[in-house]
Amino acid sequence: VLRRLAQNREAARKSRLRKKAYVQQLENSRIKLTQLEQELKRARQQGMFIASGVSGDQSNLVGGNGALAFDLEYARWLDDHQRLINDVRSAVNSHLPDNELRLLVEAVMSHYDEKFRLKSIAAKSDVFHMLSGMWKSPAERCFMWIGGFRSSELLKILGNHLEPLTDQQLMGICNLQQSSQQAEDALSQGMEALQQSLVDTLSAGFTSSGNVADYMGQMAIAMGKLTTLENFLHQADLLRQQTLQQLHRILTTRQAARALLVISDYMSRLRALSSLWLARPKD
Template structure:
């Protein structure tokens, strides 16, 4: 049998080979079935993972959308707030421009009147160039006064803020001293301007028409100013009341003396210019009146002294008032004085801008 089988190797080998193939096929079939099951599970797991990823992506997108909505709302709110602030700034800027325009128009009118007066004086006597210097001096003072007024308003604003926020007396005293020093500066400028054009200073062409209505010898009456302050400085001690009362009386007496001196000067000028003793011929020639003019010129020279005495009285009144009052009372007094003159200027602007039929 062994030999027979050995004699038929191809048949035996074929049987064994077929069996081996069948075994391989069986193994392949099992592997195929197993791999198919594995692929199905992997697909299911992959689908689950993909579905979970989609859910996460959707949640992230929704969160991003909500975050984007919040950012949009916040940005819109910020834009509305920025627009509101921009409108307020624009409104304040327009108001500032309007105030500046009114102030510039007022200053131009004052300068125009000063120029007209300067030109009139310059052309009054042919060949007399000294009078043109007087006109230029008036214009120079007008510009200096405009700068002084701007600085004064800034100082008053700072002091008002200090009073409203209850700043300490030491800091407030510095502001009060600054305002007082600033008043000294305007008196110094007026003294210099009076040497070139005393009539310009006495007429008050550098102030508004309403201020000129209440003017006395180129400025304010100290006694009237003390009356205005009386109702704004309470409570005052008996010593302070006595000091202010005495100051008001002394100011009134000095004002009366200067007023009487000005009236006497005017009467003397009238008598000098109307006298016929110096011109018996009555020809009307200016050369015949030069003697009278020389006398009148000598009398007019005292006008500068009257203006100086009046400004000195105003300056000393403010200084004495400062010594009588406490630091906080002095600050309130300076605020009241500034507000009074500001209202006079505002009244003048309203009067000039009134409708005319």
């Protein structure tokens, strides 16, 4: 009995130590995130995003390192987005009149348009970076589809958060989800066809004599096929953008505000989940 008590005490002590270490890791992660945010802000202030030119035309600012440029701009976009969402949340909680709430909702919608514009510019410089999602948290990357969220899944997440809905609204959202799913399936099939086409191109001539001209010819054909990746990303982002816009048109101002809050909260929780996962005890 004494031995069991001693074992229990020792197990409890180790458990407390593990919890203490876990809390410390979380705090260290929080500090690192804060430091990273400060470094990003300093980098933006120093003009790291300006790779060439001084006109302010961002289509000319992604030359040197498009991936880094986009990462910095996305971090800024995320900060601004959180501020806009906080404004919407405060307006909803304080029962701000619809005409004033509408302005805040439209500001968030315009801000989403800005993100799609930044992605389009960055894709011209480094489409692989955009498709890989390295600018997002690990949990967000896990559920990515062609460089972003699935519109159909987003509509499912909104689910019961928009009630009560009229019959006409329910039908509109149902049709929107169906059309989004069909468009996603078509794009996914196109990506699969591209992958198979690349496999066929790159695997051709393995048994040849190693002729340099043939090899370079294969690479040129493969490069030509890779240029369609940017179009796939553009079409996927266009679908995401149009889904948000159509949803906005279907809903009332207050429902649209709630939808934007639900979407933002979901994405925030995915990022928080990533931080917790990375900070978890490894033993």
